[in-house]
Amino acid sequence: MLTDLLSADHAMTVHADVCVVGAGAAGVALARDLNIAGRSVCLLEAGGLDFETDTQALFAGNNPGMPYYDLDRSRLRFFGGTTNIWGGRCVPLDAIDFERRAWVPHSGWPITRADLEPWYRKAHDSMQLGEFDYSQSLWKKLGIEPLAFDPSELSTRFWRFDTMRERFNHSQSEDLMKAEFVQIFLHANVVAIHTDEYQKQVTHIEARSLKGHQLTARARHFVLACGAIENARLLLISDDKIAGGIGNAHDQVGRYFMEHPHGRIAHVDTTDPGAFWALYRKRYPRKDVPVMPALVTSEDLQRKAGILNSAATFKPLRSPEKGVAVSQQVYMNLKHTLNPSRSGRSLWHGYRAVTDFLQRHVSMPLLRAGVKLARMQLYVIARAEQSPNPESRVLLSDQRDALGCRRADLNWQMSALDKHSVLELALSLGREFSRLGLGKVTTMDWLHDGSREWPVDPTLGNHPIGGYHHIGTTRMSASKAEGVVDANCTVHGIANLHIAGSSVFTTGGWANPTLTLLALAHRLAQHIDRVLLKN
Numbered sequence: 001m002l003t004d005l006l007s008a009d010h011a012m013t014v015h016a017d018v019c020v021v022g023a024g025a026a027g028v029a030l031a032r033d034l035n036i037a038g039r040s041v042c043l044l045e046a047g048g049l050d051f052e053t054d055t056q057a058l059f060a061g062n063n064p065g066m067p068y069y070d071l072d073r074s075r076l077r078f079f080g081g082t083t084n085i086w087g088g089r090c091v092p093l094d095a096i097d098f099e100r101r102a103w104v105p106h107s108g109w110p111i112t113r114a115d116l117e118p119w120y121r122k123a124h125d126s127m128q129l130g131e132f133d134y135s136q137s138l139w140k141k142l143g144i145e146p147l148a149f150d151p152s153e154l155s156t157r158f159w160r161f162d163t164m165r166e167r168f169n170h171s172q173s174e175d176l177m178k179a180e181f182v183q184i185f186l187h188a189n190v191v192a193i194h195t196d197e198y199q200k201q202v203t204h205i206e207a208r209s210l211k212g213h214q215l216t217a218r219a220r221h222f223v224l225a226c227g228a229i230e231n232a233r234l235l236l237i238s239d240d241k242i243a244g245g246i247g248n249a250h251d252q253v254g255r256y257f258m259e260h261p262h263g264r265i266a267h268v269d270t271t272d273p274g275a276f277w278a279l280y281r282k283r284y285p286r287k288d289v290p291v292m293p294a295l296v297t298s299e300d301l302q303r304k305a306g307i308l309n310s311a312a313t314f315k316p317l318r319s320p321e322k323g324v325a326v327s328q329q330v331y332m333n334l335k336h337t338l339n340p341s342r343s344g345r346s347l348w349h350g351y352r353a354v355t356d357f358l359q360r361h362v363s364m365p366l367l368r369a370g371v372k373l374a375r376m377q378l379y380v381i382a383r384a385e386q387s388p389n390p391e392s393r394v395l396l397s398d399q400r401d402a403l404g405c406r407r408a409d410l411n412w413q414m415s416a417l418d419k420h421s422v423l424e425l426a427l428s429l430g431r432e433f434s435r436l437g438l439g440k441v442t443t444m445d446w447l448h449d450g451s452r453e454w455p456v457d458p459t460l461g462n463h464p465i466g467g468y469h470h471i472g473t474t475r476m477s478a479s480k481a482e483g484v485v486d487a488n489c490t491v492h493g494i495a496n497l498h499i500a501g502s503s504v505f506t507t508g509g510w511a512n513p514t515l516t517l518l519a520l521a522h523r524l525a526q527h528i529d530r531v532l533l534k535n
Helices: 025-036 053-059 081-085 113-126 174-178 228-237 273-279 299-305 326-337 342-361 364-373 416-436 514-534
Strands: 002-004 012-021 041-044 154-161 182-186 189-195 202-208 214-224 262-269 291-297 311-317 377-383 393-400 406-411 440-443 497-499
Touching: 012 025, 012 182, 012 514, 025 041, 025 081, 025 174, 025 514, 041 214, 081 342, 113 514, 154 416, 174 182, 189 228, 214 228, 214 514, 228 393, 228 406, 262 311, 262 416, 273 311, 273 377, 291 416, 299 416, 311 416, 377 416, 416 440, 497 514
Parallel strands: 002 182, 012 041, 012 214, 041 182, 214 497
Antiparallel strands: 154 291, 189 202, 202 214, 262 377, 262 440, 291 311, 311 377, 393 406
């Protein structure tokens, strides 16, 4: 059943086994699993079925830390969330990402990759990603001979691409819309989470529309699935009984915000720059989904050099001194002028379809000619892991939104380890290119300036700062003093409050977070169902 709170004519109260806040990828997957298990679900979505300017403005906030995307443009507030304009890249975290690494402060999940393996497979299958293989064995299956990099230095992982547009949009969620025991409320903006007098259980959630219509959601269990910034904000503003907000007894809520920062880390002087881009481009195998390779630092190199798990791709680009190309300026102007409404998203999907067509069909001679004509050179682009930093955090603003709630500000901070790690990645590539006689790799000057600063390079492409990946802020930990949720994604000390999404990641690896957050959502759904069976 679908109800729009904007059109309600009276205050409403809803009861369910589970109340899920947020109808993005994690929330939709969780609600679907719980419905299949026979649980009644109340799904609260802050937006509507499509983009709305007034609703989107509730995400606005300041960036007092490192330069970052405008917060009201870095995620979407309507059914399906940011996956409505998602590029579809899927890849699991590596086993080492879950380990406590002595050289990475605050690392170490309370679960392992093996614990998540069956849930990765479920998430993988749910998105119809073909064979469950993200390893370098795909080179052979593609019939391609890769470069003979030393496996103790560099390894290959493959992205697999979800080919369904807007997979978690309302149009793909009719099963939930029609389900007998699923109640979906649109424009239901959570304004407070309330606990019992002992602060051990959540009793109800208050939600309100921009027109003032009120909803009270009562359930046996509650799940926040609103993204890293919003999950933290909702806990922080719910401070009527718990000073500092729910789950924040040890000042952990909002801390450890991470991204996957992007950067031009090296120039490659080689006789055929187009060939390297062609080797590491997106592939379209028959009877399978598109795949694309990425070079990653091997576990051996990570342990030996004391660095993070970062990835690199090759890209022909203009020299940064020449500035942004006219074609890219046109695209970026359109991107920032057009809202992600249905028509705006259609243009974006069309742009991606054109780029996919060109990647699939442009021949090597034409590619080489284009690179030469545009006077492009070959560069190494990092998609880096960021180390968990407690000073990188979401904070409550002094400003209030249209609902009277305090907004969230983002103080994004990076560490020396982040920069050192991509420098070592570039140096490793240099050693391998020299050993194999492939050319000369020269690291970029900014990696040697002795600072923690990570410059924004607008010539990189459509994501010059990072991947729009919001990670951390309600991190998973064995100890309540070091995080917000336990190994089951349950808030420490609040037995019936859980969190879904990449905000629970303890570390972020280099991998795009969607596959992992879906795996965790499926795992959480089973955990809640089992707890309900016992009670």
